Amino acid sequence: MRRRQFFAGGLAVAVCAVGCGTERAPGGAAGLRARFSINPEGRRWARVGQVFAGAARAAGYQLGAGTKVTLTGLPALAAAEVNGRQALLTTTTPLARLSGEVEVVVVSGKSRFRDFEDFGAHLVAKPGQTPLVGGPQGEPDHLLFGLIAKGLGADTRRMDYTGYPSSEEAATALLSGKATAAAGLLADWRPGIGAGRVRALAVSTARRVPDLDTPTLLESGVRVDFADWVAAFGPEAMPDGAREAAIRMCDDVTGSPAWDAACRSEGWISIPLSGEDFELWLSTEVERTRAVLRDLGLLDKP
Missing domain, CATH: 3.40.190.10 (Periplasmic binding protein-like II)
Structure with a gap:
């Protein structure tokens, strides 16, 4: 599993269902590879879903039925916190962070x-x-x-x-x-x-945008590194085998040339982080975002 560090702002919620199947990997590869259903949570993430699914197919994954993987991002997720819905970490299985927008x-x-x-x-x-x-x-x-x-x-x-x-x-x-x-x-x-x-x-991000002569917030004296990010989530109480297979798929997708090319074309930043590293990062991001929402008067003080 690849481990990369990136700091962004946000939190996430996704509620999924699961059903599993298997398909032999193409090209005569040994072993079995799980089937997946890629589901963007709303129109806002439809394009990310298309790109992710295309890269997954190119990596040899069978899509359309099986373990349901939901792609969702910061806007819906912050709204869930403001509206008092159940906390992310208790209603989903975090899989991987994928990309962000500056x-x-x-x-x-x-x-x-x-x-x-x-x-x-x-x-x-x-x-x-x-x-x-x-x-x-x-x-x-x-x-x-x-x-x-x-x-x-x-x-x-x-x-x-x-x-x-x-x-x-x-x-x-x-x-x-x-x-x-x-x-x-x-x-x-x-x-x-x-x-x-x-x-x-x-x-908002730690690195400058190459074709834009504009400083970052960090360069401007504000310790903020922020992106409107999207991540992949599985259902609550996801079986270990299905979780590991889904994480492996996310790693294969975000590590592929097709994904990198698509991110450059779409103007996204690729910020892959998966498994336990992603869960740890996510827990700190949830707390940071809740603190900001409280500062803005949108959440009650604990």
């Missing part, structure tokens, strides 16, 4: 904030007078601003954040002067950045 903090091209330092100083001094926008409350954009405010030492409870259903609506608010800054997926803001309508202040 988030970016932007301001209008006409903004007086020339860099992240200027913006951060204003957020610390006047959190209630620094209107922020992004996706719905409690989802990744809101979480990112919460982590940024906490990292800067700003009063998170006074932070002025408005969530919108789409990045287009958030962009309209930003460009009309209703907001000081916005956060969202880099892929959604690239057209505006390229056209000069908005200016990128910082990217």
Whole structure:
């Protein structure tokens, strides 16, 4: 099992069912290989599901029936915490982290904030007078601003954040002067950045984006490394044999040239971590995200 380290923000929930079968591995390979059913949890992860399934087939796995593997990500998972659903670690079997999407903090091209330092100083001094926008409350954009405010030492409870259903609506608010800054997926803001309508202040991940001349939050003095990530989960009380087979499939997929090529094409970052390493990482991520949700006033204090 490969072990790689990457820090991202988020938490996850997935509820699956299981049914097992086996199929002899193609090409005369010895042994049996489990069958799997790959199930994206909603339209948001449909493309990841397609890419994952394609890479799994290319690696010789039989799909369509068998052990149900659910792919889900941060938005639905944070919502589950806010809505008081059962905790992830007690309702699923975590298998592997797969990929993530980079988030970016932007301001209008006409903004007086020339860099992240200027913006951060204003957020610390006047959190209630620094209107922020992004996706719905409690989802990744809101979480990112919460982590940024906490990292800067700003009063998170006074932070002025408005969530919108789409990045287009958030962009309209930003460009009309209703907001000081916005956060969202880099892929959604690239057209505006390229056209000069908005200016990128910082990217959320530890490494810079190669074709974007924008510093990371870590470079900007905020100890935050964050991605809108997606992971694979099995059903609760998954048998050991089925779990190991599913983890092996995830490792084979995320270690394949097809997966790496697809991530580059789609603009995703490949952040594989599986098995016990993933479970350990996930437990710390759940606690970190719950803490941010509490700071934002979206969860009751324990």
